[in-house]
Amino acid sequence: MYAKLTSVPGPVAAMRETEEARGDSPAGLGAAGDRIEIRGVNRIYQGNGREVHALSDINLHIRRGEFVTLFGPSGCGKSTLLRIIAGLDRQSSGEVRLFKQDPLDASRSKNIAWIPQSSSLLPWLTIRRNVELSARLNRRADRLRLTARKPERPMQVLRELGLGEFADKRPAQLSGGMRQRASIARGFVQGAPMMLMDEPFSALDELTRDALQLRLLDLWEKHRKTVIFVTHSAAEAVLLSDRVVVMTSRPGRIHSIIDIDLPRPRPAGIEDSPAFGELVRRVKATLRAGWEGA
Ligand SMILES: Nc1ncnc2c1ncn2[C@@H]1O[C@H](COP(=O)(O)OP(=O)(O)OP(=O)(O)O)[C@@H](O)[C@H]1O
Ligand SMILES: [Mg+2]
Numbered sequence: 565m566y567a568k569l570t571s572v573p574g575p576v577a578a579m580r581e582t583e584e585a586r587g588d589s590p591a592g593l594g595a596a597g598d599r600i601e602i603r604g605v606n607r608i609y610q611g612n613g614r615e616v617h618a619l620s621d622i623n624l625h626i627r628r629g630e631f632v633t634l635f636g637p638s639g640c641g642k643s644t645l646l647r648i649i650a651g652l653d654r655q656s657s658g659e660v661r662l663f664k665q666d667p668l669d670a671s672r673s674k675n676i677a678w679i680p681q682s683s684s685l686l687p688w689l690t691i692r693r694n695v696e697l698s699a700r701l702n703r704r705a706d707r708l709r710l711t712a713r714k715p716e717r718p719m720q721v722l723r724e725l726g727l728g729e730f731a732d733k734r735p736a737q738l739s740g741g742m743r744q745r746a747s748i749a750r751g752f753v754q755g756a757p758m759m760l761m762d763e764p765f766s767a768l769d770e771l772t773r774d775a776l777q778l779r780l781l782d783l784w785e786k787h788r789k790t791v792i793f794v795t796h797s798a799a800e801a802v803l804l805s806d807r808v809v810v811m812t813s814r815p816g817r818i819h820s821i822i823d824i825d826l827p828r829p830r831p832a833g834i835e836d837s838p839a840f841g842e843l844v845r846r847v848k849a850t851l852r853a854g855w856e857g858a
Contacts, residue, residue, distance in 0.1 A: 597664045600626040605658030617815035618644045629788040633801040641816025677751035679761040683743040685735040691746040692731035699753040721749045741772035798847040812854035819854035
């Protein structure tokens with residue numbers, strides 16, 4: 565049995581059942597400082613005299629070093645949830661704690677690397693300089709005692725992402741895939757223990773995307789950061805994640821959480837295995853069920 569689909573009546577029950585399955589139920593909350601906790605989060609946007617309930621009663625716990633993907637239809641609140649976790653937006657009600665820290669504090673103390681859909685490199689600097697700048701800002705934060713981590717070395721990470729030869733080019737001289745890789749490199753040298761990635765590969769061609777997924781898997785195996793990733797691709801979600809959080813829209817809710825019980829490190833060719841295909845089918849079927857039930 566490769567996967568366990570947690571499909572229960574309500575989102576709170578879903579969280580509880582998943583926690584119990586993992587042996588970290590609220591009764592034994594000793595581990596609360598060792599995870600991201602999202603409790604009863606709602607986000608209501610006001611605009612043009614009407615309210616948009618972007619997120620409704622979101623409950624989710626994410627363990628340190630876990631790779632979790634948010635998956636769901638357009639408008640179900642994936643980016644809103646990610647922005648709230650990153651401290652870039654604030655929930656209307658509910659609570660978010662990142663290893664006991666408030667998201668704003670976590671962001672200020674450089675505990676979060678934010679990787680958006682399109683790269684946001686500084687165009688006048690080479691990619692090496694772009695990445696070094698992030699590393700330097702991180703060292704400065706260290707001196708101010710905002711962080712206490714050993715950052716990754718810029719050139720080493722660029723090489724790991726296949727950009728060693730292109731380190732002295734400016735962003736405009738590179739392809740979109742290379743720029744996106746440089747963005748990821750920048751995220752890694754920040755030394756932040758959490759990486760939040762909002763559809764980082766969605767604008768890339770399939771081959772580049774496949775290559776980047778493998779690079780990201782390698783980097784994750786090596787550094788075991790806590791990653792929250794957003795994608796519209798069921799196969800990408802299954803390949804990368806420990807758990808896939810399937811969301812539904814209007815209002816944005818968690819429908820189910822699917823454990824991806826495939827071996828780590830993910831062996832080459834795993835995408836051709838029956839277990840992988842079955843998981844992708846399950847993730848898609850769950851999305852459809854949420855869509856039809858909405
Ligand atoms: N600043 C805002 N003001 C008003 N409504 C907003 C704002 N940001 C998001 N929304 C609304 O909240 C809902 C969730 O948006 P969000 O961007 O989080 O969805 P998403 O799941 O990331 O979608 P996509 O897959 O298309 O990126 C949508 O209905 C959107 O229109
Ligand atoms: Mg989005």
